[in-house]
Amino acid sequence: MLFSAADKELAMLLADCCELTYEQYKQNGVFQPPKGFQHICGFQAQAIGTTEWFGFIAESEQEIVVAFRGTQSDTDWIADSLINQRIYPYTANSGLVHSGFLSIYETCRDSIMETLVTLPKQKRLLVTGHSLGGALAILHMLDARVNTSFADYMMYNFAAPKTGDIAFRNYYNLQVSKTFRIVNLFDVVPLLPPHKIKFEKASQEYEYFHVNNSITFTSNLGSISKNHHITTYKSAIERWS
Numbered sequence: 001m002l003f004s005a006a007d008k009e010l011a012m013l014l015a016d017c018c019e020l021t022y023e024q025y026k027q028n029g030v031f032q033p034p035k036g037f038q039h040i041c042g043f044q045a046q047a048i049g050t051t052e053w054f055g056f057i058a059e060s061e062q063e064i065v066v067a068f069r070g071t072q073s074d075t076d077w078i079a080d081s082l083i084n085q086r087i088y089p090y091t092a093n094s095g096l097v098h099s100g101f102l103s104i105y106e107t108c109r110d111s112i113m114e115t116l117v118t119l120p121k122q123k124r125l126l127v128t129g130h131s132l133g134g135a136l137a138i139l140h141m142l143d144a145r146v147n148t149s150f151a152d153y154m155m156y157n158f159a160a161p162k163t164g165d166i167a168f169r170n171y172y173n174l175q176v177s178k179t180f181r182i183v184n185l186f187d188v189v190p191l192l193p194p195h196k197i198k199f200e201k202a203s204q205e206y207e208y209f210h211v212n213n214s215i216t217f218t219s220n221l222g223s224i225s226k227n228h229h230i231t232t233y234k235s236a237i238e239r240w241s
Contacts, residue, residue, distance in 0.1 A: 008240045011182065014065070014128035014156045015234045017058070021069030021133060022230070025053045033058045037065065041115055045108035047075040054108055055133065057115055063124045064150075066112060066140060070131025070159075070230075079104055080132060080161075083193045085206050088168055090143040091175075095167030098193065098208070101135040112140065116148055125150040130230045131189055134160025134181070138172065138211060145176050155179045158233045161192045162208035169209040180213050184236065186220040186227045 016034055024031040024042060033039040037058040045054040052075075055068040071080055082100030089102075090109070116125075125144060129137030134157030141155040153176075160181055164172075172179075183190045190210070198205045217236040221227055 008237060010126075010154070011156055011180075011237045011240070012234065014067070014126060015130075015158060015182075015230060015237055017056075017065050017067040017128055018069070018130035018133060018158055019230050019234070021053075021055050021067050021130075022072070024056060025069055025072055029053050031056070034065075036060045037063075040064075040119070041111075043108045043111050043115075045104045047073065047079045047104050050075040052076075054104070054136070055129070057112065057119075059119060059123070063126055064116070064119050065126045065128065066116075066137075066144075067127075068129035068133035068136040068140070070129070070133045076104075076132060083197055083206065084204075085165060088139070088142070088164065091146045091171065093167075094142070094171040095165050095169070096206075097139065097164035097168055098135065098162075101132065101139060101163060104132075105136050105139045109140070109143065113143070113147065116144060116150075121149045121151065123150070124152040124154065127153070127155045128157060129160065130158040130233070131160065131228065134158060135163045138163045138179075141176050141179065142172050153178055156182065158182045158230060159184065159187050159189050159228055160210075161189055162195075162210050164209070165207050166209050169211055173212045176211075179211055180215055181210065182233055182236070183214050183216045184227055184232060185216050185218045187232075188224055189228050
């Protein structure tokens with residue numbers, strides 16, 4: 001796939017923002033926003049009742065970025081494991097999503113949306129996230145697309161797991177065409193949750209699907225963590241041509 005200089009620049013900006021969400025988490029909310037951007041606010045969310053820094057909103061002259069971080073704590077891992085599904089509550093008739101991911105997004109959603117409504121709608125809205133943050137970015141992008149008035153938008157996520165069922169996938173794809181999922185084919189996280197999960201005792205079955213527009217690369221660094229790390233994804237973007 002061929003990429004323009006603008007594509008590469010935007011993808012790298014958003015990958016940098018993903019990396020900054022981890023810095024924000026490790027430094028208790030403190031980080032330096034990307035060059036040319038003003039820090040509007042950081043936001044916290046709850047993973048299994050534990051409040052943590054989960055991302056930020058930043059603004060430049062032309063763009064607004066909402067960035068979400070990936071799994072870091074034990075409670076994040078527990079939320080990741082809650083693979084039962086619930087109705088996506090922010091748009092009508094839009095299917096089922098991963099209960100654990102939604103449980104985190106629900107606790108930061110109001111603060112994010114309350115900030116977005118105060119920002120200029122003529123600017124492009126950019127939403128991003130890595131790993132768990134990629135799933136949160138998908139949940140937020142659909143919410144923002146339907147429930148705010150930003151005319152221009154883009155979502156890049158990196159190493160995101162599957163987020164919802166086929167009804168959610170179809171509704172998301174209908175509403176949010178400007179989505180790109182960057183995926184290392186040697187990264188196991190985008191393979192999760194499994195496509196089909198069946199609980200025999202409860203007579204329950206869940207199916208998971210990715211949203212559209214994947215951009216794939218191959219980088220095998222010899223370990224699950226290295227293949228998944230945001231720096232591996234940034235190195236791949238640097239090689240885009």
